[in-house]
Amino acid sequence: MNSVSASIQSDRQPMLEMRGITKRFPGVIANDNVSFDVLPGEVHTLLGENGAGKSTLMKILYGLYQPDEGDVLINGEKVSLQSPSDAIDHRIGMIHQHFMLVSSLTVAENVALGLSSTRGPITDLKQVAKKIKSLSDRYGLHVDPDAYIWQLAVGERQRVEIIKALYRDVQLLVLDEPTAVLTPQEVDDFFVILREMTSDGRGLIFISHKMNEVMELSDRISVLRLGRLVGTTTPQETTREALAQMMVGREVDNTREERPATIGRTALSINRLSVGGDRGVDALIDFSLDVQQGEIVGLAGVSGNGQRELAEAISGLRPIKSGSISLFHDGNPKPIGGLGPKAVREAGLSFVPEERMRDGAIGEFSVADNMVLHNHHSTRFSRGGFLNFGEIHRHSQKLVDDFQVKTPSIDTPAKNLSGGNIQKMIIARELDSDPEVLIAAQPTRGVDIGAAEYIHARLVAARNAGTAILVISEDLDEVMLLADRIAVICQGRMMGVVDRIDASREQLGLMMAGVTD
Amino acid sequence: MRSYLIAASIAIASVAAALAVGAIMLLALGANPIDGYKTMFTAAFGSADGLASTAVKAIPLMLVGVGICIAFRANVINIGGEGQMVVGGLLATSVALALPNAPAVVLLPLILCAGIIGGAFWGSIPGALKAHYNVSEILSTIMLNIVAVQLMNFLLRGPLIDPGEIERGTRIPQTARLPEAADLPMLSETLNLHSGILIAIAAAIGAWVLLWRTGLGFRLRSVGLNPAAARYAGIPVKRNIIIAMTLSGAMSGLAGAILVFGSESHRMVTDGSTMGFTGSAGFNGIVVALFGALHPLWTIPSSFLFGGMLVGANSLQRVAQVPSALIIALNGLIVVFVVSTEWHRKRLQNQVQTQASQKNENEQSASDHGNAKS
Numbered sequence: 001m002n003s004v005s006a007s008i009q010s011d012r013q014p015m016l017e018m019r020g021i022t023k024r025f026p027g028v029i030a031n032d033n034v035s036f037d038v039l040p041g042e043v044h045t046l047l048g049e050n051g052a053g054k055s056t057l058m059k060i061l062y063g064l065y066q067p068d069e070g071d072v073l074i075n076g077e078k079v080s081l082q083s084p085s086d087a088i089d090h091r092i093g094m095i096h097q098h099f100m101l102v103s104s105l106t107v108a109e110n111v112a113l114g115l116s117s118t119r120g121p122i123t124d125l126k127q128v129a130k131k132i133k134s135l136s137d138r139y140g141l142h143v144d145p146d147a148y149i150w151q152l153a154v155g156e157r158q159r160v161e162i163i164k165a166l167y168r169d170v171q172l173l174v175l176d177e178p179t180a181v182l183t184p185q186e187v188d189d190f191f192v193i194l195r196e197m198t199s200d201g202r203g204l205i206f207i208s209h210k211m212n213e214v215m216e217l218s219d220r221i222s223v224l225r226l227g228r229l230v231g232t233t234t235p236q237e238t239t240r241e242a243l244a245q246m247m248v249g250r251e252v253d254n255t256r257e258e259r260p261a262t263i264g265r266t267a268l269s270i271n272r273l274s275v276g277g278d279r280g281v282d283a284l285i286d287f288s289l290d291v292q293q294g295e296i297v298g299l300a301g302v303s304g305n306g307q308r309e310l311a312e313a314i315s316g317l318r319p320i321k322s323g324s325i326s327l328f329h330d331g332n333p334k335p336i337g338g339l340g341p342k343a344v345r346e347a348g349l350s351f352v353p354e355e356r357m358r359d360g361a362i363g364e365f366s367v368a369d370n371m372v373l374h375n376h377h378s379t380r381f382s383r384g385g386f387l388n389f390g391e392i393h394r395h396s397q398k399l400v401d402d403f404q405v406k407t408p409s410i411d412t413p414a415k416n417l418s419g420g421n422i423q424k425m426i427i428a429r430e431l432d433s434d435p436e437v438l439i440a441a442q443p444t445r446g447v448d449i450g451a452a453e454y455i456h457a458r459l460v461a462a463r464n465a466g467t468a469i470l471v472i473s474e475d476l477d478e479v480m481l482l483a484d485r486i487a488v489i490c491q492g493r494m495m496g497v498v499d500r501i502d503a504s505r506e507q508l509g510l511m512m513a514g515v516t517d
Numbered sequence: 518m519r520s521y522l523i524a525a526s527i528a529i530a531s532v533a534a535a536l537a538v539g540a541i542m543l544l545a546l547g548a549n550p551i552d553g554y555k556t557m558f559t560a561a562f563g564s565a566d567g568l569a570s571t572a573v574k575a576i577p578l579m580l581v582g583v584g585i586c587i588a589f590r591a592n593v594i595n596i597g598g599e600g601q602m603v604v605g606g607l608l609a610t611s612v613a614l615a616l617p618n619a620p621a622v623v624l625l626p627l628i629l630c631a632g633i634i635g636g637a638f639w640g641s642i643p644g645a646l647k648a649h650y651n652v653s654e655i656l657s658t659i660m661l662n663i664v665a666v667q668l669m670n671f672l673l674r675g676p677l678i679d680p681g682e683i684e685r686g687t688r689i690p691q692t693a694r695l696p697e698a699a700d701l702p703m704l705s706e707t708l709n710l711h712s713g714i715l716i717a718i719a720a721a722i723g724a725w726v727l728l729w730r731t732g733l734g735f736r737l738r739s740v741g742l743n744p745a746a747a748r749y750a751g752i753p754v755k756r757n758i759i760i761a762m763t764l765s766g767a768m769s770g771l772a773g774a775i776l777v778f779g780s781e782s783h784r785m786v787t788d789g790s791t792m793g794f795t796g797s798a799g800f801n802g803i804v805v806a807l808f809g810a811l812h813p814l815w816t817i818p819s820s821f822l823f824g825g826m827l828v829g830a831n832s833l834q835r836v837a838q839v840p841s842a843l844i845i846a847l848n849g850l851i852v853v854f855v856v857s858t859e860w861h862r863k864r865l866q867n868q869v870q871t872q873a874s875q876k877n878e879n880e881q882s883a884s885d886h887g888n889a890k891s
Contacts, residue, residue: 315749317748317749340751341748341749341750341751342751342752342753344751345751346751351749353749355745358743358745358746359745359746359748359749360746360749361743361746362739362742362743362746362747363742363743364742364743365738365739365742369735369739373739373746373747373750373752374750374751376732376735376736377732382732385731385732385733386730386731386732387730387731387732387735
């Protein structure tokens with residue numbers, strides 16, 4: 001990384017300057033006199049917990065909010081950003097955590113959306129596809145312009161977002177937690193792409209929670225806490241621990257209490273499972289995996305290698321082609337493949353879905369309603385078809401307290417909670433029934449450090465209590481932190497299972513890439 | 518609380534705006550708008566007789582509207598109120614004709630049930646098509662309206678026709694006078710108001726209880742708001758879509774039965790279209806539900822307002838000599854204003870919510886830090 005010394009930096013004109021930005025919402029100051037700048041060819045990282053004011057600052061930059069005080073300068077000139085189209089006119093791009101893609105359209109169509117065509121009113125998709133191909137080759141993005149978005153895995157969709165930005169020739173790109181969906185090797189490739197972009201003189205604003213990436217990629221790092229800028233530093237001047245402390249204002253515990261797994265009997269057995277995918281190719285091929293009582297098995301893999309289909313097959317949402325999935329009750333197998341989610345839940349399986357807002361919660365429903373989504377019809381919460389609100393409220397209040405879900409009240413709509421608290425709510429609901437088996441897909445993706453730590457602790461506690469847990473995660477750090485055994489999936493096939501103690505990142509990375517000995 | 522105020526003020530503003538545009542139309546027709554509106558209001562709400570007529574007009578609107586609310590909460594849109602009313606009316610009529618000597622205590626519940634079953638059946642068809650084959654319920658319900666009308670024309674011209682019409686050779690497509698035991702009891706000796714209004718109000722309250730107090734309502738609403746999460750939680754999405762359409766159809770079918778047995782002729786009559794039988798209540802009920810913010814309880818006052826406009830329209834036509842089509846235009850204008858202000862209401866609500874959640878988030882991180890320090 002070309003580390004630019006401070007003296008040279010001050011000579012160059014910043015491509016973006018945000019000076020003394022203050023943004024107030026009723027009762028709260030989201031940004032309090034924040035100053036932030038980006039030089040050409042620089043990666044400037046913005047670090048902070050959820051609610052620290054990062055997204056407010058970025059929304060101001062993207063024209064979604066207007067600051068109450070302070071100025072935004074682009075190339076030294078004061079600009080007024082009233083809407084995203086103003087921002088786009090100034091060649092500012094943003095890749096959101098939730099991708100802004102139309103899933104029923106192809107990659108090329110998505111890229112062409114909203115752009116004027118060389119052929120007037122008729123979109124010249126061939127031309128667009130050609131340019132996508134050349135950009136894709138140049139930056140190593142491996143994107144097929146004719147693929148439909150719904151066919152693509154999360155990691156691939158992200159590369160489409162990058163293509164979109166490159167296609168529009170943005171000079172300043174905001175990346176909101178872009179590496180959450182990538183393998184270590186992919187992250188390396190991704191960083192090569194980003195460096196390619198900065199070497200063209202583009203500026204990048206990188207938002208991430210992952211310290212090692214932040215340290216590797218950034219030229220400068222600014223930390224926000226409670227709406228205020230805590231400080232700006234460089235990777236040379238700081239350490240991961242110091243950054244984490246700046247961010248949360250306290251020491252972060254990133255080690256796991258060693259407690260050997262008290263492995264019991266097999267609780268979940270997947271045997272030679274094959275499952276169809278959405279693209280006509282089988283998403284899982286001859287996949288076998290056992291999970292025992294009292295252990296956490298981590299399933300590592302690059303996004304889009306069959307993890308989603310596996311979770312759907314186990315939870316009863318996706319029909320299986322061949323093979324079997326069984327839960328065990330007192331040693332007797334009960335096949336659950338293709339039974340549907342209700343029967344699977346009744347057999348003792350719980351799941352934390354990957355897309356928490358789409359599959360895990362109903363945003364408009366209150367926290368209390370969400371807590372009983374799957375068992376509102378049980379005799380405990382329902383009498384003669386009528387809901388027993390007293391009991392539902394008592395139960396939800398208890399779960400909210402037990403799992404430290406921070407919400408103004410249990411009557412608050414779930415969508416008003418932060419991502420971390422929605423996830424805690426879902427974990428509370430899923431662990432409450434003392435499941436025999438828990439499937440947790442991406443349990444802490446996009447969740448702030450505090451909540452992630454807490455969720456990990458609860459998963460380990462459930463394991464210690466004898467639950468068999470399968471954690472499906474694209475975050476290798478998370479898998480290595482949590483799992484007793486690590487399984488690796490690649491292109492729908494089981495690459496092998498290793499004990500965590502014997503596992504190295506390099507070995508797992510090779511397995512994730514499909515390299516076998 | 519705040520959202521109710523926003524909703525109410527927008528409803529009132531849209532009525533006012535529609536009346537203002539209507540006033541211009543009245544002026545253009547050479548009538549004095551103030552006198553005209555006074556006439557309408559007095560006719561609909563100014564006397565006991567007027568209120569009774571308004572209530573009678575409100576009954577089918579209320580029932581269809583309540584059905585629309587139920588369907589809407591499960592995110593299905595039932596445009597088939599007309600057809601479901603017709604089928605409910607036909608089945609109820611057939612039952613009454615088949616049991617000419619049954620006593621009222623038996624016959625009245627039977628015909629109401631027949632109406633409910635007929636409408637429910639007609640509503641379940643598009644529900645099943647939507648759930649299993651993803652057929653748009655908007656299209657299938659409209660198509661089934663047409664099928665229902667032809668069924669009605671066939672039955673009332675043939676199997677169900679009044680034998681007297683054949684004897685006289687007039688062949689008016691209508692049934693014989695239905696058994697008196699099936700006449701809906703009148704609520705007052707002097708007023709022309711039958712007990713259908715009580716049934717409709719009870720249905721509205723029942724729908725509210727169903728949607729917000731029962732497990733079934735919980736499932737219907739969860740399927741309507743987020744089918745993916747409902748599916749993950751083990752709630753059968755397809756089944757609940759069918760249930761929603763069935764219940765919605767049942768309400769319209771009940772409206773159809775009440776229309777027949779509360780009518781002054783006590784016959785089921787067709788003029789060849791649905792209009793002649795339903796008076797477009799199957800469509801106007803959608804308007805009523807929209808104006809009532811798709812909430813079963815707000816549908817009650819909403820249906821009185823639109824029922825009153827129908828009554829007022831008739832007297833306006835008599836007194837001011839303006840075409841009653843003006844009132845249809847006024848109805849339409851109110852809807853246009855209500856629907857076009859809907860986005861505004863959502864925006865206002867979102868603003869309130871975003872501010873609340875922003876505040877919430879910041880308070881949370883503030884308390885995080887508080888905890889850490891302590």
